[in-house]
Structures are given as structure tokens and as C-alpha cells.
Amino acid sequence: MEEGSLILNIVNSVPDNDNKSLRSQWKDAGGSWKEKNRIRRNLKKTSWKANKTEGSNNPIATTSTVPSPITKERSDNKVKLLPSTEVISSLFTHNPEIPHLPQSPRDNSHLNPSNAPSKDALPFSSMGLDDDLSRHLEDELQIRQPTNIQSKAIPFILASVNDHGSHVDADVKPADIIIQAETGSGKTLTYLLPIIHCLLRSSREASNLSRQVNLTRSIGTLAIILVPTRELTKQILSVIESLLKKSSFKSGQSHLLHWLVPGTVVGGENKNHEKNRIRKGINILVSTPGRLLDHLQNTKSFALDSLRWLVLDEADRLLELGFEETLEQIVKLLKVRSENHNNSPNPFAQAPSWPTFRRTILCSATARDDIRQFAGYTLVDPVYINADDIGSSDNVGVKVEAVDSSSDATKYSTPKQLKHKYVITPAKLRLVTLTAILKSTFRTHHHGLSTCRKVIVFISCCDSVDFHFDLFANTNAANILTPEDVEDVQTTETTTANIEQHTIDYYKSVRLVGSVIPNIGLYRLHGDLPQIIRIKTLQQFSEANSGILFCTDVAARGLDLPYIEKIIQYDPPLDLLDYVHRVGRTARLGKNGESIIFLLPSEIDYLNVLSSIKPEALQVESILETLASSKHKEYEVEATNIQLDFERYVLSDPKYTELARMAFLSHLRAYAAHPSSEKHIFHVKKLHMGHMAKSFALRDAPSNIDVNHKSMEHKKRVGQKKGKASGKRNELDNKTAALKTKRKYDNSEFAVPDLSNLSGPTTKKKRKK
Numbered sequence: 001m002e003e004g005s006l007i008l009n010i011v012n013s014v015p016d017n018d019n020k021s022l023r024s025q026w027k028d029a030g031g032s033w034k035e036k037n038r039i040r041r042n043l044k045k046t047s048w049k050a051n052k053t054e055g056s057n058n059p060i061a062t063t064s065t066v067p068s069p070i071t072k073e074r075s076d077n078k079v080k081l082l083p084s085t086e087v088i089s090s091l092f093t094h095n096p097e098i099p100h101l102p103q104s105p106r107d108n109s110h111l112n113p114s115n116a117p118s119k120d121a122l123p124f125s126s127m128g129l130d131d132d133l134s135r136h137l138e139d140e141l142q143i144r145q146p147t148n149i150q151s152k153a154i155p156f157i158l159a160s161v162n163d164h165g166s167h168v169d170a171d172v173k174p175a176d177i178i179i180q181a182e183t184g185s186g187k188t189l190t191y192l193l194p195i196i197h198c199l200l201r202s203s204r205e206a207s208n209l210s211r212q213v214n215l216t217r218s219i220g221t222l223a224i225i226l227v228p229t230r231e232l233t234k235q236i237l238s239v240i241e242s243l244l245k246k247s248s249f250k251s252g253q254s255h256l257l258h259w260l261v262p263g264t265v266v267g268g269e270n271k272n273h274e275k276n277r278i279r280k281g282i283n284i285l286v287s288t289p290g291r292l293l294d295h296l297q298n299t300k301s302f303a304l305d306s307l308r309w310l311v312l313d314e315a316d317r318l319l320e321l322g323f324e325e326t327l328e329q330i331v332k333l334l335k336v337r338s339e340n341h342n343n344s345p346n347p348f349a350q351a352p353s354w355p356t357f358r359r360t361i362l363c364s365a366t367a368r369d370d371i372r373q374f375a376g377y378t379l380v381d382p383v384y385i386n387a388d389d390i391g392s393s394d395n396v397g398v399k400v401e402a403v404d405s406s407s408d409a410t411k412y413s414t415p416k417q418l419k420h421k422y423v424i425t426p427a428k429l430r431l432v433t434l435t436a437i438l439k440s441t442f443r444t445h446h447h448g449l450s451t452c453r454k455v456i457v458f459i460s461c462c463d464s465v466d467f468h469f470d471l472f473a474n475t476n477a478a479n480i481l482t483p484e485d486v487e488d489v490q491t492t493e494t495t496t497a498n499i500e501q502h503t504i505d506y507y508k509s510v511r512l513v514g515s516v517i518p519n520i521g522l523y524r525l526h527g528d529l530p531q532i533i534r535i536k537t538l539q540q541f542s543e544a545n546s547g548i549l550f551c552t553d554v555a556a557r558g559l560d561l562p563y564i565e566k567i568i569q570y571d572p573p574l575d576l577l578d579y580v581h582r583v584g585r586t587a588r589l590g591k592n593g594e595s596i597i598f599l600l601p602s603e604i605d606y607l608n609v610l611s612s613i614k615p616e617a618l619q620v621e622s623i624l625e626t627l628a629s630s631k632h633k634e635y636e637v638e639a640t641n642i643q644l645d646f647e648r649y650v651l652s653d654p655k656y657t658e659l660a661r662m663a664f665l666s667h668l669r670a671y672a673a674h675p676s677s678e679k680h681i682f683h684v685k686k687l688h689m690g691h692m693a694k695s696f697a698l699r700d701a702p703s704n705i706d707v708n709h710k711s712m713e714h715k716k717r718v719g720q721k722k723g724k725a726s727g728k729r730n731e732l733d734n735k736t737a738a739l740k741t742k743r744k745y746d747n748s749e750f751a752v753p754d755l756s757n758l759s760g761p762t763t764k765k766k767r768k769k
């Protein structure tokens with residue numbers, strides 16, 4: 001018997017009739033892996049008996065014996081050899097028990113979508129919006145009925161801007177506004193429509209008052225919209241551009257808007273080009289905080305004396321550690337800069353609709369407790385508006401507290417029609433369970449039985465996103481990065497010289513198609529990719545009919561991508577707020593959607609954290625059963641084959657092994673970054689390293705995984721060469737930065753503790769000590 005073949009240690013290995021009762025016992029054994037394994041051991045004994053007596057009739061010998069490039073290399077001590085020529089792959093053995101959990105799904109079947117446009121609401125034209133603007137919304141953009149938050153907030157904001165509003169109590173003069181409403185409920189239009197309305201009205205009034213009035217972009221910046229990610233700046237810019245399209249505006253009136261220039265300034269772009277554009281005038285500016293602060297400090301020609309709007313979209317994210325200080329500085333500098341530049345004539349000075357002071361709007365689907373604190377030092381007489389309540393009072397604290405934003409129901413509210421599910425998966429089965437979900441999702445789609453088109457898989461760190469993207473694209477496939485898959489990338493800040501070719505190609509690929517999930521485009525997005533790739537990825541994924549996006553939390557906030565039917569949280573989020581935003585990429589504007597979160601058996605207490613969400617349990621076996629291609633095949637065979645294919649791919653080239661190892665290590669570092677309040681659930685010491693390695697298609701126990709410092713150094717260098725702004729992965733290795741801050745600007749990668757903390761109790765090194 002040769003060393004180069006594998007045999008599967010699975011129930012299927014037993015002749016059908018002999019083991020019917022044992023097999024059904026195995027299936028009925030509920031969630032207990034211990035119980036299943038006891039039955040499996042009995043089955044195995046019978047199997048060996050059967051093997052002896054029936055010889056080659058054993059189905060294993062025909063169905064599961066596969067040549068393995070692994071075993072030759074690994075046959076010394078890594079692969080357990082049977083008395084026969086074959087090797088056991090232990091995917092289904094020694095898994096921890098899954099506790100039986102009572103089902104408490106929230107029944108949302110009777111609930112109407114909570115973020116859909118409301119048929120009963122007054123149309124936009126009755127809200128006091130400019131006629132041209134409401135006509136443009138209806139005729140050009142097909143936006144007819146407002147959502148709840150739009151119905152409540154738009155009239156309120158309009159009324160607070162101009163004197164003739166009837167929606168505000170005469171005694172109340174609200175200035176700043178906090179808007180909270182579910183994901184996908186149209187918050188962007190909620191703040192943009194009043195701004196555009198105001199500019200349109202003021203332009204009209206100014207030109208009616210004086211025919212000589214000269215409206216040009218050089219008036220400077222009138223509105224600033226701050227967002228946490230680069231992707232969001234582009235998305236919001238395109239909404240502004242669609243609102244400013246002149247086709248629906250009355251003939252002869254288009255000049256009222258044509259002078260308005262919207263634009264973005266974001267990290268990763270050329271600063272000098274931005275300076276030039278700012279000097280010429282960007283009237284509605286969308287920006288990330290770091291780059292805005294930079295221009296406020298260093299761009300002298302930044303004209304801000306006519307600034308009337310400051311919007312903080314995804315405000316609670318902007319207030320997180322790392323952004324908060326920048327925001328404080330921005331607010332201070334805006335005050336100073338607008339006072340210093342008040343000598344240029346304002347053509348709107350006489351227009352009744354022109355606001356007399358600057359207004360700040362905070363906007364988010366979730367409300368952090370420290371919004372109140374921020375409101376205290378930044379906002380003036382703020383009013384809190386959510387889709388259910390409108391509150392107002394003179395005292396900042398009282399006003400926000402009056403709406404009870406601290407209750408879980410308010411803080412973590414998600415669209416009512418969204419179905420939340422979870423699956424408790426032993427570490428060894430994570431990868432095949434993910435594969436099974438993806439396969440079944442797109443299989444039904446191809447038979448026309450499902451409307452499911454796109455899936456987003458959230459993963460905790462860049463390296464792991466890269467690894468999974470590569471793994472699903474190339475396992476079992478011959479299409480390892482052909483030139484056609486590679487975008488022609490030329491950016492000023494991405495120096496690719498001297499970098500190994502594979503790494504270059506690797507960073508350039510936008511969409512790949514593999515054979516694991518056949519015919520479905522695979523995409524990835526994280527903060528460490530060159531900016532051009534990030535933009536192209538979103539563009540292509542947005543336009544595609546189907547696809548899978550592997551991403552970090554850089555895609556969790558605000559992105560409005562069409563036809564996302566399923567969100568998979570392969571790694572749990574660091575914060576429940578992130579959970580809300582991740583799942584919010586589906587079930588938008590009244591559409592249906594589903595989310596599945598993966599948990600390890602050791603993480604079961606996380607269900608307490610999710611108590612206000614009440615997710616429904618999925619059984620891992622039920623998911624894996626979808627892998628069985630026919631009634632006669634057991635899913636364990638299929639699952640094991642898939643796992644072996646992944647493992648073979650990873651071992652087929654040191655580059656891929658290295659990718660898997662990097663992913664594994666970064667995953668552990670990200671895992672270690674869970675907050676202390678969740679350490680009893682997510683602690684690296686609770687992880688079984690060998691099992692975890694399996695979920696990265698690695699056969700080595702972690703003690704055998706050499707932390708290859710050379711290769712990490714190489715990665716660091718690559719990051720540095722990729723440009724100062726985008727090479728944020730380096731920060732993950734910076735211990736000081738890691739301990740100081742959880743996240744960085746424009747990058748939702750987690751800066752996590754240093755590797756020395758990571759050896760789990762199961763590693764051999766640790767045991768020796």
C-alpha cells in the first residue's frame with residue numbers, strides 16, 4: 001500500500017444495510033458531538049469488519065481514495081496512517097460538544113418592513129421642498145414616497161432653516177440635529193434634500209434680487225459631509241450629483257445650480273490635486289476626517305466663511321476612538337477659519353432662505369452613548385429625531401436622554417423584515433460550512449428557485465480576506481491569476497517596483513471566478529488594497545448580477561449595494577454596533593434579507609449579547625447536508641473532499657501556504673482585539689489552535705507554524721511601498737499603536753496586540769513550558 005492516498009473517517013464508509021440503525025442513531029444524536037463520535041466509533045469498528053470481509057466492496061476505496069501531494073510531504077508525523085495504505089482526515093472527530101439551545105426566534109413574519117417608503121406619507125412635494133427639486137426626485141430618480149425618517153426629519157429641518165415653516169413650535173429655535181434611523185432607510189436624502197433645497201432657493205432669491213449677482217464656485221465651501229470611509233465619500237458624491245442633474249429643472253432655471261461644484265477629499269488621493277480643487281472651490285465637500293483636518297491645517301485657500309452645513313454621517317463611527325480627537329480639532333478649526341475669512345462678499349446675504357448660522361447634523365443607524373457627550377461640546381441646542389419620535393428641549397442632555405437612546409431596542413434596532421440567524425460551528429468545520437452555505441445559496445439561484453443574487457462575507461482582518469478570496473478562486477481551478485484577471489493599476493502612490501510579481505498581481509485582482517462556487521464572481525474589499533482597486537471592486541460588485549464579496553468592516557458602514565440578499569458574519573464583530581451595520585447591507589428600503597453569524601461552541605455566550613436581536617438557530621449538520629450531491633452520498637464525504645481540496649491547494653505552493661499562515665496569525669490577532677467586556681466569550685486561550693488551523697486549510701498544529709518573521713517583514717515592506725496612506729496593515733504590527741487604538745482612519749482593520757500573547761493552551765510549546 002502506498003503512502004500517497006487518503007481514506008475518510010466517516011459514517012459513509014460503512015455498507016448501508018449493516019449500519020442502518022447506527023446511522024440513524026448518529027443522525028438523531030442532536031447537537032452532541034461526543035454522542036455522535038461514540039456512535040461513529042462503533043460504526044468504524046463495523047466498517048473495519050466490513051472491510052476485512054468485503055475487501056474492495058467498501059465504498060471508501062472507490063469514492064474517497066485520492067492521490068495526495070500532501071501526504072508525501074507530511075507523511076512523517078502529520079498524517080496518521082492506517083494499517084491500510086490510507087490516511088484519516090479527521091474533520092468530524094474530536095469536535096467540541098454543541099450545547100443544545102432552546103429556540104427563541106423572533107417572529108417577524110407579520111411585521112411590515114420598517115425602512116420602506118410609506119404609502120400613507122405625504123409626498124415630497126407636500127413637505128415644503130422646492131417644486132423643481134421634488135419634480136426631479138419623482139421624474140428623474142423615481143423617488144416618490146418618503147420613508148418614515150424622511151417624513152419626519154425633512155419638514156422639520158426645512159422649517160428650522162426658513163422662517164415660514166409650520167412644523168416647529170414658535171418657541172423652539174432648533175439648530176443642530178441628531179438623526180437616528182435604521183440602516184437602509186434613506187438617511188442620505190434626509191439630510192441632502194434640505195441642503196440642496198436651501199441652495200436652490202437661495203440662488204433663486206439672490207438672482208431675483210439682483211440680476212448682477214455672480215454665483216460662482218469661488219464662493220467656497222457651503223456644506224461639508226464627513227464620513228468614515230473612502231467608499232462612502234464616492235457613494236455620497238454620486239447621490240449629490242444625481243440630485244444636481246439639471247434635466248428636470250424648469251428651463252431657464254438650470255443656471256441656479258450649474259455653478260455648484262460637489263467634490264471629495266479623501267485619504268489616499270493626491271493632496272496637491274485636492275488643494276487646487278479646493279482653491280477653485282468645492283461647494284459641497286464630502287470627506288473623511290483625517291484628510292479634512294489636513295486641509296484645514298495646511299490649505300490656506302480653503303474658503304469657509306459661507307459654510308452653513310456640517311454633516312457627520314455614520315456619526316457614532318466617527319466618534320469612535322481615533323476619530324474623536326480629529327473631530328474636536330475639525331470643529332475648532334472650522335470655527336476659527338470661518339471667523340478669519342469673513343471679508344469676501346456673500347451673494348446670498350440678502351436671500352431670505354439663506355441660513356444665518358452654521359448647522360450641524362449627526363446621522364447614524366445606531367446611537368452611541370458618547371453622542372450625548374459630543375453633542376454637549378459641539379452641537380447647539382440639538383434636537384433628536386428618529387423614525388418614531390421627535391423630541392426637543394432647550395437642554396442638550398435632557399433632549400437626547402428624553403428619547404432613551406441608551407435602550408438596546410433603540411441602539412441596536414435593525415430593519416424588522418431582516419431575518420437573523422446563527423450557526424454554532426466547531427472550528428474544524430468552519431470552512432466547509434461556509435462553503436456549504438455559499439454553494440447552496442447560488443445553487444438554488446441557478447435553478448431559478450431563489451432570488452438570491454449577492455452575498456457579503458464579513459471577515460475580521462485583511463490577511464484573512466485575501467486568503468479566502470484566493471482560496472475560493474483558485475482551489476481546484478486552473479485560473480491562478482491570468483493577466484485578464486488583473487486590472488491595470490497605475491496610481492501615483494502605489495509603487496510596485498521591486499515587489500515580487502505574485503504580490504503585485506495579487507493586489508491588482510478585482511474579480512475572480514473559481515470552481516468551488518462555479519460561475520459566481522468573487523470580490524474582496526479591505527483597507528489595505530490600493531485605492532483604485534477598492535473603487536473598481538465596489539463598482540464591479542455593485543453592477544454585477546451575482547457575486548460574493550469577502551470584506552472587513554470597511555464595507556460595514558453606509559454602503560448601498562443593490563441585491564444583497566445575505567450577510568454572512570464569518571467572524572463575529574468587535575462591537576454590537578458593527579453587527580447592526582454589517583447586517584444593514586441587506587434588507588434595505590423595505591426589501592427582504594437574511595444574516596447568518598458563525599459562532600464557535602466556546603462562543604455560545606455571545607447569544608446573550610445578541611439577546612435584543614433574537615437570532616434563530618441553524619444546525620450545522622443541516623447546512624452540511626446540502627453538500628451531498630445525491631441521496632446516496634453522505635455529506636461527510638463531500639465535506640471532507642472539499643476540505644482536502646482546500647488543504648491541497650494551500651500546500652501546493654509555499655506562497656499559498658504563507659498566505660494561509662498569515663491569515664491564521666492575523667485572525668488570532670484580530671480575535672485578541674475583542675473588548676475586555678467580551679473576553680469571557682472571545683479569548684484566544686479558549687481556541688483550539690489545531691482545529692482553528694484547519695479552518696485556514698492548514699494541516700499543521702499551530703506549534704508547527706513558524707511565525708515567519710522574514711515574510712512578515714516582506715509584507716511590511718510591501719505595505720510601505722504601497723503608499724503611506726494605504727499601507728495601514730503595518731500598523732497592525734506596531735505594538736504601541738495597537739494598544740493605543742482599536743482602529744485607524746479610513747481603515748476598519750483592527751490594530752491588535754502583539755503575537756507573543758497568542759499561544760493558546762493547546763500549543764506544544766506552551767505545554768512544554
Ligand SMILES: Nc1ncnc2c1ncn2[C@@H]1O[C@H](COP(=O)(O)OP(=O)(O)OP(=O)(O)O)[C@@H](O)[C@H]1O
Nearest residue numbers: 117143145146147183184185186187188365558560
Ligand atoms: N423615499 C425613497 N424612495 C425610494 N428610494 C429611496 C428613498 N429614499 C432613499 N432611497 C434609496 O434607498 C437607498 C438607501 O438609502 P441610504 O443609503 O440613504 O440609507 P441609509 O439610511 O443612509 O443607510 P445606512 O444606515 O446603511 O447608511 C438608496 O439607494 C437611496 O437612493
